[in-house]
Amino acid sequence: MISSLVVNFTIGELEERLMLSGLHTVADIFCCCCGQIVGWKYESAHERNQKYKEGKFVLERGRIVDEMDFSTEFRIESCVSMSDAENA
Template sequence: MAGVILPRFYGCYNCRKRVALHDDIVNKDFVAGYRKRAYLFSHVMNVEAGNKTDRRLLSGVHMVADVHCGDCGVVLGWRYEKVYQEAQKYKESKTVLAKYKIVKLDYW
């Protein structure tokens, strides 16, 4: 299979279920929790969103929903449901996954 480029996946750190594609990363400069790195993804898979709630984050107050692994239920990050500040609107409908809660998976 020379020359074939396979997709790079991230999985849940707990059960290894695929949750995102590397190519769907929008921004790698996000923070989750106390100074923990996180990635903003345009699309995720095999996750379930919890209840929507307004939460104060570093960039202001946003309506978010925690996202859980669809298999094991562990919280992996959050989804921006509604963004109130115009300058932050690019985040709306996107998902943040904490880097320490996801793992790179083998691609074959």
């Protein structure tokens, strides 16, 4: 899933990554609650036809919980990332 808005995450170091669509500068994004990688953010695309991805997030469906068991108590803390603060 590609999105312009993602909340409750922290962002990792920028790195060059060769994807199927070409070379991109990306940063992994991590869940604020569990610290696991949930996807990545496109910082820049090196090919003109891929520029539309810049600033967008990719969330990997397999890394995100689809259902929660509400029969047990849990606590979720939110955190503000650099991107959240820029949009405020």
